[in-house]
Amino acid sequence: MKKIRNFCIIAHIDHGKSTLADRLLDATQTVTAREAQAQLLDSMDLERERGITIKSHAIQMEYKYKGEEYILNLIDTPGHVDFSYEVSRSIAACEGALLIVDAAQSIQAQTISNLYLALENDLEIIPVLNKVDLPSANPEEVSDDIVELLGCKLEDIIHASGKTGFGVDKILEAIVERVPAPKGNPDEPLQALIFDSVYNPFRGVEVIFRVINGQIKKGQKIKFMATDHEYFADEIGTLKLNQVAKQVISAGDVGYLISGIKEAKEVKVGDTITDAVVPTTNMISGFEDVKPMVFAGIYPVDTEDYEDLRSSMEKLQLNDASLVFQAESSAALGFGFRCGFLGMLHMEIIQERLEREFNMTVITTVPNVSYFAYTKKDPDTPMIVNNPSDLPEPSKLDRVEEPYIKATIITKSDFVGNVMSLCIEKRGVITNQTYLTPERVELNFDMPLAEIVFDFYDRLKTVSKGYASFDYHPIGMRTSKLVRLDVLLNAQPVDALSALIHESSAYHIGKKMCEKLKELIPRQQFDIPIQAAIGAKVIARETIKALRKDVTAKCYGGDISRKRKLLEKQKKGKKRMRQVGNVEIPQEAFMAVLKLN
Numbered sequence: 001m002k003k004i005r006n007f008c009i010i011a012h013i014d015h016g017k018s019t020l021a022d023r024l025l026d027a028t029q030t031v032t033a034r035e036a037q038a039q040l041l042d043s044m045d046l047e048r049e050r051g052i053t054i055k056s057h058a059i060q061m062e063y064k065y066k067g068e069e070y071i072l073n074l075i076d077t078p079g080h081v082d083f084s085y086e087v088s089r090s091i092a093a094c095e096g097a098l099l100i101v102d103a104a105q106s107i108q109a110q111t112i113s114n115l116y117l118a119l120e121n122d123l124e125i126i127p128v129l130n131k132v133d134l135p136s137a138n139p140e141e142v143s144d145d146i147v148e149l150l151g152c153k154l155e156d157i158i159h160a161s162g163k164t165g166f167g168v169d170k171i172l173e174a175i176v177e178r179v180p181a182p183k184g185n186p187d188e189p190l191q192a193l194i195f196d197s198v199y200n201p202f203r204g205v206e207v208i209f210r211v212i213n214g215q216i217k218k219g220q221k222i223k224f225m226a227t228d229h230e231y232f233a234d235e236i237g238t239l240k241l242n243q244v245a246k247q248v249i250s251a252g253d254v255g256y257l258i259s260g261i262k263e264a265k266e267v268k269v270g271d272t273i274t275d276a277v278v279p280t281t282n283m284i285s286g287f288e289d290v291k292p293m294v295f296a297g298i299y300p301v302d303t304e305d306y307e308d309l310r311s312s313m314e315k316l317q318l319n320d321a322s323l324v325f326q327a328e329s330s331a332a333l334g335f336g337f338r339c340g341f342l343g344m345l346h347m348e349i350i351q352e353r354l355e356r357e358f359n360m361t362v363i364t365t366v367p368n369v370s371y372f373a374y375t376k377k378d379p380d381t382p383m384i385v386n387n388p389s390d391l392p393e394p395s396k397l398d399r400v401e402e403p404y405i406k407a408t409i410i411t412k413s414d415f416v417g418n419v420m421s422l423c424i425e426k427r428g429v430i431t432n433q434t435y436l437t438p439e440r441v442e443l444n445f446d447m448p449l450a451e452i453v454f455d456f457y458d459r460l461k462t463v464s465k466g467y468a469s470f471d472y473h474p475i476g477m478r479t480s481k482l483v484r485l486d487v488l489l490n491a492q493p494v495d496a497l498s499a500l501i502h503e504s505s506a507y508h509i510g511k512k513m514c515e516k517l518k519e520l521i522p523r524q525q526f527d528i529p530i531q532a533a534i535g536a537k538v539i540a541r542e543t544i545k546a547l548r549k550d551v552t553a554k555c556y557g558g559d560i561s562r563k564r565k566l567l568e569k570q571k572k573g574k575k576r577m578r579q580v581g582n583v584e585i586p587q588e589a590f591m592a593v594l595k596l597n
């Protein structure tokens, strides 16, 4: 039997995980020159275009070292916080981790959070100082930072470049030498961890698993323990660039399973696969359902497309189990869906996939987090509020709780002041401040999730000139003084524009909101008053003046192609507009509350 090593690559975003993975695949000739392309494992178009990894990916390499044949299972992981659940599952399937640190950027927030995840799972950490080819690389100082963080020796750090391929041989050797071989026993009952699933429209859901103990055989009757569903292992195999069908996958190895599962929902990442007849008694620990963090309405631009939208969302959910949705109706927008997302990036991706893969044109409403509302009548039972318009009347409301997070920010000491002001503005309370080195500081804040899921990340980048990294973990619900800010257009309340806002900033935000909407909503044939209100009280007001001239008037008789261009531009702009009463509202207006700064 060949010797196995299972490892993952963890790092802060953009430190070069996917690029280094490409080099490892080249070096082990897993990929032929013809198949090679940059960021090979980011197989979704969206991942390529955005240059980010959304899904974890597993691939098997073969490597000969000192005359012995090894199987190296590489698990690439997504770096964005929205997908951190995937990182934690991938880590659980490995014995070792390459911890990649950018030689110019040094240790960042997710370097640390991913390292902690790896350490909690007892992984052997191989530190890799990457991008040493960069002129701005600072290998000595960054190596010191790594030694400080890990308590490792300077010699343990491998210098590498995913760009030039420098150091890749040393990394492969280190994987064999330092990552422990898997320990499982192939003779025990089957116990395999599901750490990923991929949706294939032709073959159904492909389950990616790591066998901890026992063996999985083609045709075997198996059971998923958390869902308690039984299936037959119709096809199993290992993951090269393409799948390679096998008869048996044994303890220690990674593979895929196809068993006619049609919906992503049936497969829970973190679940345990066992034999249906001789099951293991040990479910692998750490299984939890992924919870959506951000909610928003998705509505068809054309009300007639509601049923099409429903079937598109259902199909998308087959493919992305972390998407949740339920039908809702809005007085302003008609029928649509309230959807739950892992974060704002996930939300953007869903919207984009609906448009690209299903040809839908949709309007997304103001995103919000999930609140607990307690009524005076029943002050002990929380009512879950995922849509601001579901918040009970102020007179009936006892209190509102909102989700809080612990934020970790690493920045240069020059920017500590700026970062603190920003966090305080976002209702953060500082809980800790540690100098990692004289120039680098780690700050911890308790903050409302609502303040960080929206524009926080961009603001942080601006105030720190890009020298701040950020990570967060939920820490539970806390009571807050929140009010519902409503917006009226032409004296009609537009429920899809309502948002829950902290009392202290309601006036300021109401005013800004009116100004922003005035900018975003195109002028029409009549004056449109915009009002912001809390309950019955109007707190701000603006007016969009009526349009005077036909936009194409000045083109008549003139340049015909220019006129056509203008009309086309108008048509394009129209695509994402919704008629509410007699006012046309563009998509951006629904996001206005997020972009007030």
Ligand code: GDP
Pocket (backbone or CB within 6 Å): 011, 012, 013, 014, 015, 016, 017, 018, 019, 020, 039, 051, 052, 053, 079, 130, 131, 132, 133, 134, 160, 161, 162, 163, 164
């Ligand atoms: P990931 O987010 O960790 O997967 O990072 P990527 O592999 O997508 O790389 C982020 C960016 O850094 C891309 O533009 C890469 O081309 C670039 N990059 C990655 N590795 C290196 C390297 O060793 N040297 C240089 N100069 N650039 C690199």
Ligand code: MG
Pocket (backbone or CB within 6 Å): 017, 018, 019, 051, 052, 053
């Ligand atoms: Mg990547």
